Amino acid sequence: MLIILDRDGVINQYDGNYICSADEWQPIPGSVEAVARLCNAGHRIAIATNQSGIARGYYDTDALDTMHEKLERLVEAEGGCIDFIAYCPHHPDDHCHCRKPLTGLLDQIRRHFHLDSLEGAIMVGDSRKDLEAAHSGKCQPILVRTGNGLDTERHLDARPIPGARVAIYNNLSEFTDALLSAEGW
Template structure:
């Protein structure tokens, strides 16, 4: 079984905004998220990111800006002693009905194929929205909801169908919980 954790970005790693994160100056990581990613990596977990970025399709920012943000994210994680193996993003609008936009599992499948992992069974999808959890389940992952970003609101949307989803205060709490089991 692969030790893979797929993270949503906005609301999990960094502060989210209903007005979108449109520039590097607007991108603000949560204080403990970078350290949590590094700690997970140092404990043998491969870290990937799957993020809906419809702001590109809406014309709010371009792929160059997105790459600047991801370059900064990778740099901070590397400085903390971690590594992000791959970042997948969906630039499409919800109306585009693409296969990659969460809640569909297209990005998760691309991550699995890129990392040459036969199955996502036992892997994790960590997000702050219902669509993150739905994508994880569709991809065959275990799921965790963090209460940062849209997580508090999403928690109220969860029903019995999501009873196996872990509820964690933030990415650091997820990391501690997972690593306490990972012996």
């Protein structure tokens, strides 16, 4: 199964401030191990992340590449791998097609894996934008309470995503436990 993860607030710590360097990029406890466990269970892992800090001039693509290299090294050290990373470098005012909640990043992922559809894929995020992109892209939306997740959960009660059934977990590790136990791992 293909599992698509948002980055900030799902895999790494996120408090609303831009993460501009590999030193600032710190994993949420248990998240790197969770990604490796998903890989070891046969799942493919893709990342879909908005990175408007590039367009805002807070960091450049070299700094982003260094952050992603750190993520990949940590996951590989646990025996897993990230199959593909798609990111949107644009400013929200650029009106690009790749910035979540639009599905351009998901389209990149679908093409990378040579899939006709993302139906059956799971997308894990901490924001409404992640959940809306997942639903529009035909993925199962999963919300984690890390990062912006608690705020997102509170607002979902008042303004649900039409037609979407969103499962909610405390963190990526708890989601992984639930998925793998349902699959008999």
